Amino acid sequence: MRADAARNRERILVAARDLVAERGPGVPLDEVARHAGVGVATLYRRYPDRTALLEAVVLHCLQLTTQAARRARAEADDPWQALTRYLREALELRVSAVIPAVLGVVDLGGGELERARTDSAEAVEALVDEAHAAGCLAEDVTFADIGTMLVRIARPLLGPLTEETKHALARRHLELFLRALTPEGGAAGSALPEPALTRHDLHDLTEEER
Amino acid sequence: MRADAARNRERILVAARDLVAERGPGVPLDEVARHAGVGVATLYRRYPDRTALLEAVVLHCLQLTTQAARRARAEADDPWQALTRYLREALELRVSAVIPAVLGVVDLGGGELERARTDSAEAVEALVDEAHAAGCLAEDVTFADIGTMLVRIARPLLGPLTEETKHALARRHLELFLRALTPEGGAAGSALPEPALTRHDLHDLTEEER
């Protein structure tokens, strides 16, 4: 592949990730192309239709999260450090905002995508489980709580703020959220209402709704 | 106004609120009408165009928040109860998800809307200030932090979950978030990164970006 082609591929993927995170899976492809600084034809040449593009985006994202989770687990000093490091990295990757957006539109059944999704979820769940086991994560906080709160924090705010402001706020809010995850936080607060979803609950629910 | 007309007005407002919160200010008006269980003509008769509808929605929402905030302040036993009660009510009203979505599209300059917005912000700020003063809210958590986190929590999650599940999760996540707001939570966690925005910062920023 020629160098400029590779560069454009990357740019398209990034632009699509950001725009899908912000505006949902229905963003006009013209706009993705413009935002990526390439012509529409370039986009359509590489990804024949919207589904192909979305699949590529979500696969890319899932691989990055898996990597980040495994690296955090391997390199951090303790389970709490590992978990928080992963969450910070995942926020930068904007990964969490994209996946659920696409989940309702593309069918990741059976193939490479399904596997990538499981890998990613398992890698993250390992972080959560170890933090639980080490007693540095409030007991009643589940995998799904952390995952979906990350989704909420990663999703760009609506309204007329600059991208930088939005992102800076997201980082701040992640730090704020981390305070809620400590065992002390759990002790201070009242009981959490249902549903306390596990990874499998979440998976099953999304399947049913399809 | 005839009884059925009043009923339909309410239904349209509710449908518009929900759909705008979920899909942004560009939702097809046909769909709003369908979701409200009325014909398109009924919608267009009452609100000549999209802007009129959005303005009505946001005005309605702002009035409800203001009320909720004042009531919480007046009736709750202490500043912490007041603040949390307001947040829980505001979540049910789904108010927070709508306002920023509309902010980028309609111009609320000068008129009734601008005033409603100020009223609402002041009422909420009073809750925050009193909680700070009473020492039951972590010092480094600002008005904007609480407001925008409520936006994040109130915005319906993307993806194929049922409405009920999404809303139940939102309630759970609000409770989880409350743990981060206590002074103990603040002491346990690390410092929050910038920007620590006040109400006025937030206001100014949204004006600039227009």
Next chain:
DNA sequence: ACCAACCGGATGATTTCTCTCCGCTTAGCG
């Protein structure tokens, strides 16, 4: 029971989005 206000589906105009064609540019190589 009357009637005026109101309702809602069908419909044409208009905008928006998708996807392809084609001439120009540029990376990679000898």
Next chain:
DNA sequence: CGCTAAGCGGAGAGAAATCATCCGGTTGGT
């Protein structure tokens, strides 16, 4: 440095979605 094939981007036709209105039928209120 010049060649060449891969790659690029914008214009534009065709399709789809959305807007906004009209009119026959219905219903609430007196």
